[in-house]
Amino acid sequence: MTQPGNVTQLQMSMCLMLDTFEKYAKTDGDPNSLSKSEVKTLLEKEMPGMISGAKDQKAVDDLFKALDFDGNGVMDFEEFMVVVAALTCAFRGPYLTCRNLSYCWGPILQK
Template sequence: MTQLETSMAIMMKVFDTYAAADGKPGSLSKAEVKTLLEKELPQLIKGAKNKDDVDQMIKGLDFNGDAEVDFEEFAVLVAALACACHGRKGKK
């Protein structure tokens, strides 16, 4: 597989791993999102000014208002974070 194909496969695997924790493999609960962020993006959590910021970010991911984060909503988070990190590359 190419690097991009590998990256996509890893992203899908990460989502599926955390989404399966509560028996609903198609979406992440708030608790599952928090666990995913703590384990997969620990620097993001450490960089948050307060825990309410993290809760607001999680709430903001739920575009359809169903109190869960589906794969499409998760993909938006990953893409937004990648854009933010890429924009900061080289800036000190």
């Protein structure tokens, strides 16, 4: 984050999403897309508890397959934004209650 002042709350959220994608996308290969291992690292670091509870790699593979809408094996920024939007919608209810996503968040891939 290298944001000077005069950035609104909504713009700040957009900057954070752009920076998050870039941070993980640049770790291997194309900086404009997330490989499967980059998606896994991103979810482990940014959404702790979401996939850490997954018992095996298959759950992560299934998740990635579902998120890679155009089936090219990587997740581009548009696909990333669809995921973030869906997750934010899913956690609006719990957030309205407890006001803290890090507490609301449960291991949704535990089986």
